[in-house]
Amino acid sequence: MIVPHFKLPEQQQYDRISLEDAIRLYEHRLLTAAGFIYTITKIYSANGQKLNIPKPREFYEYFNIPKSTFYRALAQLGNSPELEFHWEPVVGISIWCGDEAQQVVGCVRAECDDNQLRISP
Numbered sequence: 001m002i003v004p005h006f007k008l009p010e011q012q013q014y015d016r017i018s019l020e021d022a023i024r025l026y027e028h029r030l031l032t033a034a035g036f037i038y039t040i041t042k043i044y045s046a047n048g049q050k051l052n053i054p055k056p057r058e059f060y061e062y063f064n065i066p067k068s069t070f071y072r073a074l075a076q077l078g079n080s081p082e083l084e085f086h087w088e089p090v091v092g093i094s095i096w097c098g099d100e101a102q103q104v105v106g107c108v109r110a111e112c113d114d115n116q117l118r119i120s121p
Contacts, residue, residue: 055112062112
């Protein structure tokens with residue numbers, strides 16, 4: 001274990017990332033597409049709760065993610081067991097973080113039209 005040569009602050013979260021911050025980080029290439037999708041999932045859904053994307057094309061175009069990059073990022077996230085990220089192509093795409101066995105009942109729906117992102121329970 002590495003011991004830092006400075007005192008770490010108290011373990012309290014002072015800043016939570018907003019969607020606008022995540023978009024800005026992705027646009028400036030400080031977040032990868034996989035990191036961006038993972039962040040969006042964590043912003044809009046609780047652990048085990050699905051984020052349903054009925055029209056994936058509208059979703060990745062809204063966030064300016066190339067189609068191939070979007071699907072490659074989903075595969076990368078799904079192949080990282082430590083992240084507990086899951087996705088399935090059912091009536092669009094559902095993405096979620098957390099253990100499938102402890103899945104929260106219900107889901108959140110993401111729709112992108114009229115140049116707006118709408119999230120609804």
